[in-house]
Amino acid sequence: MTNKTTTKCPDCNYEFSIDESTTQCFCQKCGKVLRIENEVITTGLSKMEKYNKSLKSWKKTSFVIALITLICDIVVLTSDIDISVFFLFIGIAFGIFGPVAIAITEPDGSNIKNSGLRKPNRVINWLKYLLVFLLLGVIAFSVSTITYSINRA
Numbered sequence: 001m002t003n004k005t006t007t008k009c010p011d012c013n014y015e016f017s018i019d020e021s022t023t024q025c026f027c028q029k030c031g032k033v034l035r036i037e038n039e040v041i042t043t044g045l046s047k048m049e050k051y052n053k054s055l056k057s058w059k060k061t062s063f064v065i066a067l068i069t070l071i072c073d074i075v076v077l078t079s080d081i082d083i084s085v086f087f088l089f090i091g092i093a094f095g096i097f098g099p100v101a102i103a104i105t106e107p108d109g110s111n112i113k114n115s116g117l118r119k120p121n122r123v124i125n126w127l128k129y130l131l132v133f134l135l136l137g138v139i140a141f142s143v144s145t146i147t148y149s150i151n152r153a
């Protein structure tokens with residue numbers, strides 16, 4: 001037999017009873033997720049959910065930065081000088097600041113209890129992403145070489 005306790009939704013003030021051992025439930029009136037920690041009720045996302053959310057958008061943004069860099073690299077290596085100067089500037093800017101921005105904005109989940117996540121090492125990650133961007137340059141170079149040989153044939 002579990003003990004029941006009364007809880008009050010902080011959002012809509014609806015009162016209802018839950019098991020004393022419950023740590024998470026839905027408000028029976030407004031449907032909000034309620035978290036119960038040491039008898040304190042909070043609504044909204046947990047730290048882990050927030051971390052996962054920011055990780056997702058960080059990955060998306062990083063992918064877009066890498067994609068823009070790759071496209072610029074390919075355009076610079078394959079097209080006429082007139083167009084490529086513009087893309088050269090963007091390519092250089094993204095090539096230099098892209099890895100820095102990605103490394104700096106990587107979400108830190110190390111303050112979440114029991115998550116097993118470690119604090120990201122910004123410098124090592126920066127070097128890692130720099131390497132990825134160098135690889136993008138190599139890919140762009142390969143693509144342009146293939147395009148060039150196809151055009152000549």
Ligand SMILES: [Zn+2]
Nearest residue numbers: 009012027030
């Ligand atoms: Zn409610």
